[in-house]
Amino acid sequence: MDKNGSSTIRFAGGEQIPVELHKVRIVQKLHLKPVEERLEAIEKGGYNTFLLNTQDIFLDMLTDSGTNAMSDNQVSSMLHADDAYSGSQSFYRMEAALKEVFGKKYILPAHQGRAAENIISKIFVKPGDVIPTNYHFTTTMAHIEINGGKVLEIYGEEAVKIKSNHPFKGNIDVDKLRAVIDEYGAEKIGFIRFEASTNLIGGQPFSLANMREVRKIADEHGLMIVLDASLIGENAWFIKQREEEYENVHIKDILLEMCGLSELVYFSSRKVTSTRGGGICTDSEDIYMKLRDLVPLYEGFLTYGGMSVREIEAMAVGLYETTDETVISQSPAFIKYAVEQLDKAGIPVVTPAGALGCHLDAMGFLPHVRQEEYPAGALAAALFIVSGCRGMERGTVSSVRDEDGNDILADMELLRLAFPRRVFTLSQTLFLLDRVKWLYANRELVGGLKFVEEPPVLRFFMGRLAPVSDWPQKLAAKFREDFGDSL
Numbered sequence: 001m002d003k004n005g006s007s008t009i010r011f012a013g014g015e016q017i018p019v020e021l022h023k024v025r026i027v028q029k030l031h032l033k034p035v036e037e038r039l040e041a042i043e044k045g046g047y048n049t050f051l052l053n054t055q056d057i058f059l060d061m062l063t064d065s066g067t068n069a070m071s072d073n074q075v076s077s078m079l080h081a082d083d084a085y086s087g088s089q090s091f092y093r094m095e096a097a098l099k100e101v102f103g104k105k106y107i108l109p110a111h112q113g114r115a116a117e118n119i120i121s122k123i124f125v126k127p128g129d130v131i132p133t134n135y136h137f138t139t140t141m142a143h144i145e146i147n148g149g150k151v152l153e154i155y156g157e158e159a160v161k162i163k164s165n166h167p168f169k170g171n172i173d174v175d176k177l178r179a180v181i182d183e184y185g186a187e188k189i190g191f192i193r194f195e196a197s198t199n200l201i202g203g204q205p206f207s208l209a210n211m212r213e214v215r216k217i218a219d220e221h222g223l224m225i226v227l228d229a230s231l232i233g234e235n236a237w238f239i240k241q242r243e244e245e246y247e248n249v250h251i252k253d254i255l256l257e258m259c260g261l262s263e264l265v266y267f268s269s270r271k272v273t274s275t276r277g278g279g280i281c282t283d284s285e286d287i288y289m290k291l292r293d294l295v296p297l298y299e300g301f302l303t304y305g306g307m308s309v310r311e312i313e314a315m316a317v318g319l320y321e322t323t324d325e326t327v328i329s330q331s332p333a334f335i336k337y338a339v340e341q342l343d344k345a346g347i348p349v350v351t352p353a354g355a356l357g358c359h360l361d362a363m364g365f366l367p368h369v370r371q372e373e374y375p376a377g378a379l380a381a382a383l384f385i386v387s388g389c390r391g392m393e394r395g396t397v398s399s400v401r402d403e404d405g406n407d408i409l410a411d412m413e414l415l416r417l418a419f420p421r422r423v424f425t426l427s428q429t430l431f432l433l434d435r436v437k438w439l440y441a442n443r444e445l446v447g448g449l450k451f452v453e454e455p456p457v458l459r460f461f462m463g464r465l466a467p468v469s470d471w472p473q474k475l476a477a478k479f480r481e482d483f484g485d486s487l
């Protein structure tokens with residue numbers, strides 16, 4: 001289905017591999033520690049990979065958020081940042097870049113994506129409102145709920161299937177959207193939310209055909225479309241790869257079309273531009289005026305919004321680079337390679353390959369671990385023990401409890417192995433794949449987890465867990481037996 005990415009090369013024998021279209025000029029030393037020390041580290045971190053210390057990690061695949069590699073042009077731009085509380089030239093350069101890349105007139109800065117979500121939800125979510133979306137993101141849902149709203153996921157049938165060849169699992173199901181409008185009435189719908197490269201279902205894109213259809217329905221009912229553009233570059237790349245009429249369209253124009261179909265676009269710049277920060281853009285003066293006064297209250301003055309001017313400079317350059325197809329295709333090319341290799345080896349992994357990372361299906365990987373004992377969390381801990389690679393649990397640990405205190409079981413139990421843009425090499429990827437395969441062969445050694453300390457909100461960040469048996473010790477011992485002196 002996918003055509004070759006520009007970050008993929010073909011060997012003479014026909015094999016295709018991802019290729020690094022950049023040279024490495026600044027490096028950071030990594031450590032691969034012995035399995036016994038990795039076991040100790042995960043115990044100390046409450047079997048929660050968020051609580052690990054990077055000195056114990058070999059490949060940090062927790063996220064691409066704030067961890068993509070910056071370009072030489074981004075780093076050098078930071079040297080001519082204009083320090084000023086208000087009126088900084090750095091902000092105006094970033095504003096110009098956003099206008100060009102997202103095509104929106106008004107820009108509000110925010111210190112990161114969830115800060116934009118806070119401001120948007122405070123203004124556009126009223127108690128009793130519903131927010132239909134292709135899928136929730138953790139922080140988005142928390143902000144919508146804190147303001148009295150409810151998220152309604154209106155994805156298509158294929159979206160939460162692990163194995164699929166649907167090119168656009170991130171599409172909104174338009175029949176479900178119509179049903180939501182009939183049931184609640186347009187006045188109860190704060191906005192319709194599209195998330196580019198839908199994060200929690202495996203970085204899956206939506207198509208422009210789908211967005212246009214949703215736009216039509218929104219217009220019929222006077223509804224606003226809000227686009228979470230945190231992974232917009234990759235979604236645009238997949239549209240170019242998978243949506244026939246865009247085959248020869250540059251992603252720069254695809255980005256503009258996606259933004260043009262939305263009244264409001266917000267983003268985490270930690271993802272889009274490999275820097276920090278975030279922002280909100282719109283063409284509507286009315287929307288801008290409604291949101292504007294919350295920026296100095298929560299973020300900072302309108303020309304910095306909680307970011308340093310150096311970050312703002314690098315963000316401007318990063319935004320232009322978001323339209324560079326060789327930059328944007330990097331991470332998808334590595335993810336595609338990893339997914340295809342694992343799939344070939346019979347390891348359950350979300351297909352088709354999407355953006356952000358390779359997503360292992362923990363329920364398929366560990367069918368003997370009940371969902372109540374957090375298979376994705378257990379798999380994250382187990383993979384760290386056997387490889388030093390840190391992934392992120394995206395399953396029931398990342399979910400919430402209902403009013404009776406029972407876990408709301410996640411639709412999917414995923415272990416996300418993020419491929420931050422231009423960070424890891426092919427040999428590091430091969431190492432990861434080898435250790436995942438070894439773990440799969442020894443999967444019956446992995447057991448479940450239970451919470452021992454559980455924060456009430458966004459528990460996955462700081463929560464501490466413990467294994468339900470001594471399975472981590474047994475797993476580490478088997479690793480030592482098989483690998484001998486090797487790490």
Ligand code: F0G
Nearest residue numbers: 063065112113114137139199230268270
């Ligand atoms: N929206 C999406 C789709 C995201 O993926 C994220 C962050 C946010 C909003 C919030 O942005 O972190 O800048 O406040 N995703 C990160 C991740 C944390 O690891 O997937 P933020």
